[in-house]
Amino acid sequence: MSLQTDADSPTATATPLPSTAPIGNEADAIVNDVVIQVATSNGTGSQSANLVLMRTIFEMGVPVSGKNMFPSNIQGLPTWFTIRVNKDGWSARRRDADVFVAMNPESAAEDIAGMRPGSILILNEELQKFQNRDDIHVFVVPFNKLVIPVCPDGRLRRLVVNMMYVGVVAYLLHLDVEELKGAIARQFSKKPKAAELNSNAALAGYQWAAENLPKQYKFVVKRMDKTKGKVIIDGNSAAALGLMYGGITVFAWYPITPSSSLGEALIDYMARYRHDPETGKATYAIVQAEDELAAMAMVVGAGWDGARAATSTSGPGISLMAELTGLAYFTEIPAVIVDVQRVGPSTGLPTRTNQGDMLKAYLLSHGDCKHPLLIPGNVKECYEFGIEALNLAERLQTPIFLMTDLDMGMNLWMTDPFEAPTKPLDRGKVLTAEDLNRLGEFARYRDVDGDGIGYRTLPGTKHPNAAFFTQGAGHDDRAKRSEKPEDWQGNLDRLTHKFNHARTIMPKPVLNADEGATLAIIGFGTSDPAIEEARHILRTQHGVKSSYLRLRSLPASAEVIQYLKDNDKVYLVEQNRDAQVASILRMENPELGNRIVSVLHYCGLPLDAQSIVEQLEVHLGKRKS
Amino acid sequence: MSATEAPKPAPAGAPSKAPATNRIGHTLQDYKGAASTLCAGCGHDSITSQIQRALFESGVNPYNVAKMSGIGCSSKTTAYFLSLSHGFNSVHGRAPAVATGSYLANRELLHICVSGDGDTASIGLGHFMHMMRRNVPMVYIIENNGVYGLTKGQFSATADKGSTHKKGFENEMMPIDACALAIEMGCDYVARSFSGDIKQLVPLLKGAMCHGGTSIVDVVSPCVTFNNHEGSTKSLKFARENEEPLQEIGFVPYYDEIKADYPEGTMKTIELTDGSKLTLKKLERDYDPSDKMRALDLLQKARDERLFLTGLLYHNPNSSKGIADQLNMVDVPLAHLPESVTVPSAAVLAEIMEEYK
The missing domain is CATH 3.40.50.920 (Rossmann fold)
Incomplete structure (x- = not known):
């Protein structure tokens, strides 16, 4: 059971005595095309270790992306992080890993059973009992012994041990040690003590591997020049940046996986960049609502007043927002809803990805309802469409859905840096008191321009003809309550006309x-x-x-x-x-x-x-x- | 800031005839709205008239008001006053949250939210509680009749235990007391009144408009069609016969002096956020509305003994922070901020991108 085996090489020997014969040969090495998967328990700080690994490879100029597969849990359940290194920049999931790091006893048996023949296993010594394969390369590492001298504080070892596999992987894949050190310094830039501790752990892992493990040449990472000027970012942070550059003023939300990190990112950015430099006061309001119903209600209330307002949520929240979305559609109030889709129905798989809200979002609410959807295909578009969503909402006076998903929102993608908007914000059709002086009067829901979009006034407009009564009940073009069939049908037909206008101004394929x-x-x-x-x-x-x-x-x-x-x-x-x-x-x-x-x-x-x-x-x- | 505007000095030589306009030049007519479509004799119409009167007499600028409501007979009434103001008849129970969003977008507006007992105590109970928890500045009026009128007379959650339905059966459940909940949630201005008590309701509404946080005015407003029978504790007859006002209430705007003269110890003065005052003349009970525990105690007693106590139930002289201050918001309405303020520079974006490199 405790054999370190090598399917390709007859020289495999039993552990703990390591084989010294190299695995694979340098001439046939697969260069810069490898998938590394790490299995740990959630809540053990492995995310930092995995980010350091990614960063090291990125700094070597090799395209890299990262996907976290995690449980809906705070601590103790299996979690997997997959890093795809690919010279051509392919970033989609690959089904199986080339290098697997097994640190978690909960998942080790299944993890090892699922490995592709010929792949490489880095196995925590304590998990050897789960190893029964003879068709993979196994490197057994006594992580829990190695961490003791590196980390005298017993309470921290559970966290620091993860940085040791980074060192082992770095050695086996021929990563640049200087870049590894730099990545750790960067990861812990605000905590110098943690930086030192983690750096020592990673280097100890590297050193031990160099002294005890054979060379590995099947998969090699070599320096390239394909990441220069690029950034690595998750879709939720990108969308939050988009909302900030779209001039958002009111954001109401209710925490829900996988959209929570969008709200959290927005809170951080706005705290840094959206306070009046003189008074220190916020030029925005962010409210954690009591539920998604209220979050959407606040967005609609704020949009009615002329604020650039948005919320973010996922499937279950979309269900709760259905009522207010119908109200906003029919009263024609701007609103932006970011839907970071997860797997449903019901609680479903809250930490897995899916595009299962498309139809629901498109037709959300009761009666004849339909909504424009923006569908970013990459993190850069998450940013750009975040801006565009706020523009389109005010232009079209209707809820706009920004449809991303967990894979986009929570995983790490390499991209070109985002560019600041060059065109002014589109604030849509709003009449001021001066406009009313000129025009004399207005009808809120009349199609004056032939695009189906009426003109609105904002509450507080100081003009005797400015006020109108906003209601979800049937109304005529002057916003007066009406149950006349011709008013109802006429209004619906105008809304369809507006929707068809949306086809012409939304991002093209x-x-x-x-x-x-x-x-x-x-x-x-x-x-x-x-x-x-x-x-x-x-x-x-x-x-x-x-x-x-x-x-x-x-x-x-x-x-x-x-x-x-x-x-x-x-x-x-x-x-x-x-x-x-x-x-x-x-x-x-x-x-x-x-x-x-x-x-x-x-x-x-x-x-x-x-x-x-x-x-x-x-x-x-x-x-x- | 005050929702009301100080009077302008009368032009010299102006005729001394009783003015048909208030101090900012508006007539009572300017505070009216569309014709009511409610049942003849509905308590809500009486409240609408008192809202108009309170707004007119206080000289509230109609252009500075946002009228918010949910769904139901009560929520329809926002169409029946202030046709010069923007109004938003939103969704059943969600008006507190919609109004919260509206306030965040434009904190200069006086938000008047009219709701019913279905809105407030059932479908929107959570939003009602969280609005108060956040202390969103707003006059929140509950037109409380104990039944669902538009759907033909089902009990609401404020129906008293033992009150009878039109069909004769009794309500077996405890009522939800919106005022007790309001005090519990930290609301600083909590009043109860009766739609037929014009003398009391008008000053309580005026006071609510001058309060800087959420103010709750729960008005028992008999439904003459579905809840006006013998055995109902929300009928006109029951309310008239059982109302026990805690105080005789007067309102003194911030720009006026208190003129009433009462024997010492019989009058309390409540100072409101904008400097206006409520004068509370002592009646039978010796009641201190600044004593939170006393207020809760009395409301519990009222619920147990089926007393219909009205007046200013609770006022916190040390007002809590409103939501705009909690969020440290700029004074300018967020909806009016220019792009130069709301869109960070390209240099900032470059700085952020650098962190992701």
């Missing part, structure tokens, strides 16, 4: 097409990196050329409809069971509906390229279903 493409794909959101990687696999391994239209907003613009018209068959990739976006496109374009073939992924894990390729192979007749 992005089309990437190979020359001579024979396969058409539509996708959106976090499916993007997996789709691009799948296209690469199809192109290079199957000789199939494809075009790919990335949807960035709903309702669908003319370009999306045209793409459906141009292709007899379109594969629509989405991360939900019931093909929700396909349903939306079919509902609005029934004559094109049968052109859509769904490629679905809904197990809760982020989408991977192989899942797409396999489903497409079935459709292309290259694989049996």
Whole structure:
């Protein structure tokens, strides 16, 4: 059981005596294409260790991304962190790891059983009883013994031991020790004592590995120049930055995984950058509401007064916001809702990812209701669409949904830095007292400009003709209560006209097409990196050329409809069971509906390229279903 | 700041005829709204008239008011006063939260929120409690009739135990006392009144408008269609026969002197946030509205003995911080802040990006 085995090499020997023969050879090494997965218990500080590992690789100029798979729990349950290192920048999830670090007894048996033959296991010595594979490379490390001299304080060892596997991985993958030191200094820049302790731990791990483990050449990380000028950020922080640069003034929220870190990030940014330099006072209000109903109610109340207001939530919160969303739609009040989607129904899997709120968000609330959705496909768009959402909400006087998901919101992505907005904020159609002096009067819900959008006045406007009565009840174009059929239907038709206007001003789709493409794909959101990687696999391994239209907003613009018209068959990739976006496109374009073939992924894990390729192979007749 | 405006000096040589306008030049008509569609004799219409009167007499600028409401007979009434003000008839029970958002966006407005007992004590109880917990400056009026009128007479959560339904059966459950909850939540201005007690309701409303935090005015307002029968403790007859005012209340605006002259020890003066005052003339009970425990004790007794006590139940002379101060907000309404203030510079973004490199 306690054998360190090497499937590829007959020289494997038993532990604790380490083999000195190298694993793999330098000439055949896979360079800068490796997936490292670490299994720990949540609440043990392993996040810091994993970030240091990522940072070290990033500083070596090699593209890297990180995904945290964690339980809905505070301490003690298994958690996995996956770092994908890829010279070509592929950042989607890969199904299995090349290097696995097993630190958690709870998950070790299953973790080891799931490893791909030929992969590398770094195993905490105390977990040897779980090791029964002879087709993987095993490096047994006595972490709990090594940490004792490094960390005299017994209470801290549980945390510091994680930095030791960083040192071992760094040695085995040939990481740059200087970059490792720099990454630790940066990670603990505000805590010099912790920096020293962790640095010592990582270096002790590195040193021990150098003295006791054989060289490993199957997977090697070598310095490149592909991360210069890039940043690593999560989607929630990016969206929070977008809201701040969109001039948000009121944010009301209720904590819910996986959107909580968006609210927390916004609180931090606003505290730093949105206080009056002279008085120190806040140019915003952030309120933790009593529930999502109230959060949305506050956003609607603030939007009514002319504030740039937003909330963030996830599926269960969206359910609670349904009532107020209908009110805002029908009274035509600007509002922004960020939906960081998680797996439902019900509590579902709160810490797993999904695109399962698309249809619900699109039609949220009762009666004839529909809403524009912004769908960022990367963290940069989370930022840009955060700004755009606030602009569109005031322009269209309606709730705007910013649809991200847990994979986007909570995981770490490499991106080009964000750019400050160059165009002024769009504050929409608002009449002032001066405007009313000129115009004499106005009708709140009259379509003056032909775009379906009426003019509004804000409460507090000092003019006898400014006031109107906002109500969710049926009303005429002067906002007076009306139950007349022609008023009701006329209003609904104008709202449809406004919705169709939204199609023309929302972000257009992005089309990437190979020359001579024979396969058409539509996708959106976090499916993007997996789709691009799948296209690469199809192109290079199957000789199939494809075009790919990335949807960035709903309702669908003319370009999306045209793409459906141009292709007899379109594969629509989405991360939900019931093909929700396909349903939306079919509902609005029934004559094109049968052109859509769904490629679905809904197990809760982020989408991977192989899942797409396999489903497409079935459709292309290259694989049996 | 005060919601009301100080009077402008009368122009020299102005006619001495009784003015049809208030001190900022508005007539009572300017404080009216659309015609009521409620049942003839509804207590709510009487409250609407007193709201108009309180606003008119206090010289509140209609352009500085935001009228907020939920859903129900009571919530409809925001259409029946101040047609010169913006109004928002929102969603059942959510008005406290909607009004909180509105206040955050524009703290210069006087927010008047009209709700019912269904709004406040049932579907929106949580929002009601949290509004008070946050101390959102607002006049929050509960038009309390103990029944759901628009849906034809179901008991509400404020119906007294033992009060009878129109069909004859009794309410078996304890009532929710919004005033007791308000005091418990730290609300600094809590009053109860009766829609038929004009003399008391008008000064209590005026006082509420001058209070800097959340002020709760719970007004028993008989539903003449569904809850006015023998056996109901919210009927017109019951209220008239059983109302026991705690004080005789007068209102003195901040720009006036107290003129009433009462024997020593019979009158208390309550100073409000903007400097206006309520004068409380002692009646049968010796009652100190600044004593929180006493107020809660008396409300418990009233609930047990089915007393209908009205007047200023509680006022905290040391007002708590309002939400704008809790959040350290700028004085300018957030909705009016220019882009130059709300959008940080490109240099700041570059600085932030540097941290993610």
